[in-house]
Amino acid sequence: MVPQLRAESWLVSDLNDIPADEFEDSDVPAGPLLLPLDAWHRAKGGRMVDFAGYSMPVQYEGIMAEHLWTRTHAGLFDVSHMGQLYISGEGVEAALEAVLPIDLSTLPLGGVRYSLLLDETGGILDDLMVTRWATGFYLVVNGATKWDDIAHLREHLPDAVTINHLDESALLALQGPQVAEALAPLVEGEQPLSALSFMRGAAFKLGGVDAWISRSGYTGEDGFEISIPAESAAAVADLIAAQPQVRPIGLGARDSLRLEAGLPLYGHDMTAEMEPVEAGLAFGINKRRRTEGGFPGAERVIEALMEGPSRRRVGLAIEGRMAAREGAQVLVGETPVGIVTSGGFSPSLERPIAMAYVEAPHSAEGTRLFIDVRGRKLAATIVPMPFVPHRYHRKGAA
Amino acid sequence: MPRYFTKDHEWIEVEGDTATVGITDYAQSQLGDITFVELPDAGASVGKGDSASVVDSVKAASDVYAPVSGTVTEGNGALEEEPELVNSDAEGAGWLWRMTLSDSGELADLMDENAYKAFVAEL
Known part of the structure; x- marks a missing residue:
């Protein structure tokens, strides 16, 4: 076995x-x-x-x-496999805004913001965290993509901007x-x-x-x-x-x-084949950038924001105990309308849950679908994400 | 009753021309928390090495192969409510299915308990 x-x-x-x-x-x-x-x-x-x-x-x-x-x-x-980068130099702020759909003018010292590395067609190359340090920006990128990210940044950032790979730093999450x-x-x-x-x-x-x-x-x-x-x-x-x-x-x-927590995993729930709006990551396109553009893939991303995407990343609650995993087809009746990108048994909810990309007309919350798992059709319902409520320590909260 | 083992970490206990099949304690320890077991239907015909059952853990879905050819007589219904029995008692109450054997000669290809222990020790 x-x-x-x-x-x-x-x-x-x-x-x-x-x-x-x-x-x-x-x-x-x-x-x-x-x-x-x-x-x-x-x-x-x-x-x-x-x-x-x-x-x-x-x-x-x-x-x-x-x-x-x-x-x-x-x-x-231990998340020390992730890439920690320090980006600095003359014109770093404008240079980063040319490669990321982020508005750094609203990011205070010590502020952390989620952003996306996009290719020229708006495909997602990686997701990352950007923090403003006193003299530059601290980026945390995914481990599996960090070498490609560094190469991409080296190619697209001007010579005056320096990329330091902080590869002698460890990263822990508590x-x-x-x-x-x-x-x-x-x-x-x-x-x-x-x-x-x-x-x-x-x-x-x-x-x-x-x-x-x-x-x-x-x-x-x-x-x-x-x-x-x-x-x-x-x-x-x-x-x-x-x-x-x-x-x-x-x-x-x-x-x-x-x-x-409904958080997508790079390489599974978002890839270069997907743009941010269908991935449910439009919040990563900061407000000023939606009107001004000027980032890689802006044309396609802004169009998706205006017109709505043709498919969407949704959450699925699955009946029974059998899990649906990446690659399982999502069906309405006999018609394929999407694909599971990650899934498994939820220890907190004690039931299987999944994320899937589903064609927009079938992507409303409450829609009942089937997932084909090894020839069995599992009944599933589109539910809001996160599956388990976030409990972040937000400013102003107790 | 003789008990045999496969390199894929199934066990089979034979009594006459019927047998009980499960996964080994080593296999359950490697799989981790088991959340669901897809059991074969009674009457299903299985060939040696066919995937007859799937064990779902928090990690992944894993095939369980028939150690010998034959016909399934019963799945372990207790696993529908308590799949974690495979974790707590893999080589006892956590058995997966019972079957009749169509060719008991196939047992000769399997390991006995000592051989299996030696096999696992090498992994």
């Missing part, structure tokens, strides 16, 4: 009886790279798999338990309703940690280590993302993991948490 993977092969490749080296990405000839916390994960019982060119922990005690722990306490994730009480006693800064609201960041000392901490994440919960020097990563991880609210969490639960 097991080896014949249907999807998400990174999650189960360790079960295959074919030697692991036959699975390696051809772009990574020397085998998976090791994270700064590689030994730390193994010591904590992490089961390591190849993902995005790195050996990463898919789980420690189990995906279900880790998922539910994060929803009720605080989960510590996520869950108890993150503030877990992290606050460990940090010192010009302002207390509690002064950070959702999508704001600042510099702190964390166990004596310089850390850039932002209140953000990929689970739908309150949370922090913590950039630290790689050589200090194990000491900082130990410090945080010693807090009673905190347990280490693997990639498996990271995926199920983001799915419940």
